[in-house]
Amino acid sequence: MLAYIVRRLLAGIPVLIGVSLITFILMNVVPGDPVTAAFEKRADLETIARIRHEMGLDRPLVIQYVEFVGKAAVGNLGNSFRSRLPVADSIAGALPMTGRLAASAMSVALLIGVPFGVAAALRKNSWVDYMSAVTTLSFISAPVFWIAIIAQLIFGLTLDLFPMSGYEGPIYLVLPATVLGSRYAASIARYTRASMLEVLNQDYVRTARAKGVAERLVIWKHALKNALVPLLTVIGLEFGGLLTGSILTESVFGLPGIGRLTIQAIQYRDFPMIEGTVLFTAVVFVLANMLVDISYSLVDPRIRMA
Amino acid sequence: MAAEKLGAAPAPATDPEKTKQTAWNRFKKHKPSLVGIVVIFVLILVAVFAPLIAPADPAKQELFMRLAKPGTPFPEQWGSGSFILGSDYLGRDLLSRLIYGSRISLLVGFVAQLVILSIGVPLGAIAGYYGGKVDKVIMRIADIMFAFPDLLFAIGIMFALGAGIINLFIALGVVGWAGMARLVRGQVLQLKERDYVEAARGAGARDWWIIIRHILPNALGPIIVSVTLGIPGAIMSEASLSFLGLGVRPPTATWGAMILDGQSYLRRAPLVSVIPGIAIMITVLAFNLVGDGLRDAFDPRANKKA
Numbered sequence: 001m002l003a004y005i006v007r008r009l010l011a012g013i014p015v016l017i018g019v020s021l022i023t024f025i026l027m028n029v030v031p032g033d034p035v036t037a038a039f040e041k042r043a044d045l046e047t048i049a050r051i052r053h054e055m056g057l058d059r060p061l062v063i064q065y066v067e068f069v070g071k072a073a074v075g076n077l078g079n080s081f082r083s084r085l086p087v088a089d090s091i092a093g094a095l096p097m098t099g100r101l102a103a104s105a106m107s108v109a110l111l112i113g114v115p116f117g118v119a120a121a122l123r124k125n126s127w128v129d130y131m132s133a134v135t136t137l138s139f140i141s142a143p144v145f146w147i148a149i150i151a152q153l154i155f156g157l158t159l160d161l162f163p164m165s166g167y168e169g170p171i172y173l174v175l176p177a178t179v180l181g182s183r184y185a186a187s188i189a190r191y192t193r194a195s196m197l198e199v200l201n202q203d204y205v206r207t208a209r210a211k212g213v214a215e216r217l218v219i220w221k222h223a224l225k226n227a228l229v230p231l232l233t234v235i236g237l238e239f240g241g242l243l244t245g246s247i248l249t250e251s252v253f254g255l256p257g258i259g260r261l262t263i264q265a266i267q268y269r270d271f272p273m274i275e276g277t278v279l280f281t282a283v284v285f286v287l288a289n290m291l292v293d294i295s296y297s298l299v300d301p302r303i304r305m306a
Numbered sequence: 307m308a309a310e311k312l313g314a315a316p317a318p319a320t321d322p323e324k325t326k327q328t329a330w331n332r333f334k335k336h337k338p339s340l341v342g343i344v345v346i347f348v349l350i351l352v353a354v355f356a357p358l359i360a361p362a363d364p365a366k367q368e369l370f371m372r373l374a375k376p377g378t379p380f381p382e383q384w385g386s387g388s389f390i391l392g393s394d395y396l397g398r399d400l401l402s403r404l405i406y407g408s409r410i411s412l413l414v415g416f417v418a419q420l421v422i423l424s425i426g427v428p429l430g431a432i433a434g435y436y437g438g439k440v441d442k443v444i445m446r447i448a449d450i451m452f453a454f455p456d457l458l459f460a461i462g463i464m465f466a467l468g469a470g471i472i473n474l475f476i477a478l479g480v481v482g483w484a485g486m487a488r489l490v491r492g493q494v495l496q497l498k499e500r501d502y503v504e505a506a507r508g509a510g511a512r513d514w515w516i517i518i519r520h521i522l523p524n525a526l527g528p529i530i531v532s533v534t535l536g537i538p539g540a541i542m543s544e545a546s547l548s549f550l551g552l553g554v555r556p557p558t559a560t561w562g563a564m565i566l567d568g569q570s571y572l573r574r575a576p577l578v579s580v581i582p583g584i585a586i587m588i589t590v591l592a593f594n595l596v597g598d599g600l601r602d603a604f605d606p607r608a609n610k611k612a
Binding site: 014016018019022023027055137138140142143144145146147149150152153156170240241243244247248251252262263266267274278281282285286289 | 316446447449450453454455456457458459461462463465468507532539542546549550551552565569572573576579580582583586587588590591594595
C-alpha cells in the first residue's frame with residue numbers, strides 16, 4: 001500500500017514540473033515581455049528597463065525558469081504588479097473563500113445528486129427517471145455563469161431572499177454554492193444512476209434479497225455502498241470543473257476567492273499574480289487527482305495491482 | 307422484424323459496413339438524438355443565412371434606444387421593424403445579435419474539433435502504433451495537458467495570446483488534443499494486433515498506409531462520438547472565455563459576451579442576459595443528445611452500463 005502511494009506521488013513530479021514549465025512559458029515567453037506589456041502606457045523606457053532588471057527579466061529564460069520554480073517551491077511567487085504585495089499572501093488570503101465555496105458546492109452536489117441518481121435507478125424508465133434525465137442534461141448544458149445570473153435575477157433581484165454579491169457572512173454563500181453545486185449535482189446524479197443500475201444486477205445484491213434482507217437495507221447498505229466507489233473518480237474528475245466553475249461563479253457573485261483574484265489579475269495585466277494563481281490552481285488540481293487515486297486504491301484494493 | 311433480430315444475434319459483426327448499418331439502426335431508434343439533429347440543422351441554417359434572417363445589423367448602435375423593451379419599433383433611419391427581443395446597453399438589436407452569435411458558437415465548436423482532430427489523431431496513432439519512446443514522450447506531454455483544468459488552461463493561453471477568434475481556435479486545440487490522442491492511442495493499441503493488420507503488414511504495406519487504411523477506419527466510431535461530444539464543450543468554453551472578456555473581440559456578437567453585456571443591467575433589461583444563455587443551453591443540449599445517441603449506437607455495451 002505504502003509502495004503504491006509513494007509510486008503515485010513520484011509519478012506526479014514530472015507532471016508538476018511540466019505544469020510549472022507551461023505556466024512559465026505562457027506568462028513569460030508567449031506574450032513577449034510582461035513588464036512592457038503591463039507598463040507600456042504608464043512608464044517610460046528607462047523605468048521599464050529598471051523594473052525588468054529588478055525582476056531579473058533581462059537574464060536568460062532558463063535561469064529565470066529555474067529561479068521561478070525554486071522560489072515557487074518554497075512558496076515565493078513574486079510580488080503583484082498592482083498591489084506590490086507578495087502574490088502568495090494574496091492567494092493565501094483568498095484561499096479560504098474558494099475552499100468554502102468548493103466544499104459547500106460539493107456538499108450541495110452530493111446531497112442533491114446521490115438521492116436523485118438512486119431514485120432514477122430504482123425507477124428506471126419511469127417518469128421520475130425521465131424527468132431527472134431531462135433536468136440533469138439541461139443543467140449540464142447550461143453555462144454555470146448564466147445559471148448564476150438567473151439565480152441572482154430570481155432569488156436576489158425579484159424575491160430579495162439572498163444577497164446578490166460580495167461576502168459578509170455564510171448567507172452570501174447560499175446562492176453561489178447552490179448554483180455551482182447544482183451543476184455538479186447533475187453529473188453526480190447521472191453517474192450514481194449508472195453505477196447503481198450496474199450494482200443492482202450484481203450477485204451479492206441478489207443474494208442479499210434472496211436471504212430476505214429488507215429492500216431498504218439492500219439498497220442503502222449493500223448496493224449504494226458499492227455504487228459510490230466509482231463516484232470517487234467522478235468527484236476527482238469534476239474537481240477540476242469545480243475549480244474552474246468557481247472562477248466563473250466567484251466572478252459573477254463577487255466572492256473574494258482565487259477565481260476572482262485570477263480574473264482581476266487578467267483585467268489589470270498583473271502577470272506575477274496570474275502566473276501565481278494559475279500555477280497554484282493547477283498544482284491543487286494535480287494533488288487532488290493524486291489524492292483521489294490513492295483513496296480509490298484504499299477503497300478498492302484491486303486498483304493497486306494495475 | 308426478423309432481420310433486425312438476426313442483426314442483433316451474438317455473431318460478431320466484423321464487416322465494417324455491417325457495423326455501420328446496425329449502428330445507424332440503433333441511432334435511428336434514439337429519439338432524443340433525432341430531435342438534437344433537427345435542432346442542429348436549424349441552427350446551421352440560422353448561422354448560414356444570418357444576414358437574411360436578422361432584422362438589423364448586429365453591430366449597429368442607437369444610443370437613444372438603449373435597453374429598449376421588446377417590441378419597441380426601430381428608429382426611423384433603420385427602416386421598418388422592431389426590437390423583437392429588445393435592445394442592449396448600446397441600443398443594438400438583441401435578436402440580430404442572437405442570430406449572428408450562432409455563427410461564432412458553431413464555428414468555434416466545429417473548428418476547435420478540427421484542430422483537435424488534426425493534432426490528436428496523428429499523435430495518438432503514432433504513439434499507439436510505434437509504442438516505445440515515442441509513445442512515452444507523447445503520453446507524458448498529454449499527462450501534463452491533463453494536469454490543467456480545461457478552462458484554466460484556456461484562460462492562460464488566451465491571456466498570453468490575446469483575445470481573437472484565431473487564438474481561440476489555438477487555445478481550444480491545445481487544451482483538447484490530449485484527450486483525442488489518448489483515445490486514438492487506445493484504439494490503435496487494440497486494433498494493431500488484429501489479423502487483418504498482420505495480413506496487411508505481411509503483404510508489405512507501409513506503416514502509414516496500414517494506419518490510415520486499416521486501423522483508423524475501424525476506430526472511427528469512438529472518434530466520431532468524441533468529436534460530437536467535444537463540440538458542445540468547445541461552445542461552452544468559448545462562451546465562458548467571452549464572458550470573461552478573453553474570447554472573441556467585441557463588438558462581434560457572441561452569446562457569452564452578450565451575457566456579460568447584460569449582467570450590469572439585470573434590473574432594467576433582464577432579457578439581454580437571459581436569452582443568449584437559453585441559446586447556449588439549447589445548442590449544447592442538442593449536441594449532447596446526438597453525442598449520447600451516437601455513443602449508444604456505436605457501443606451497445608456502454609449502453610447497458612448507463
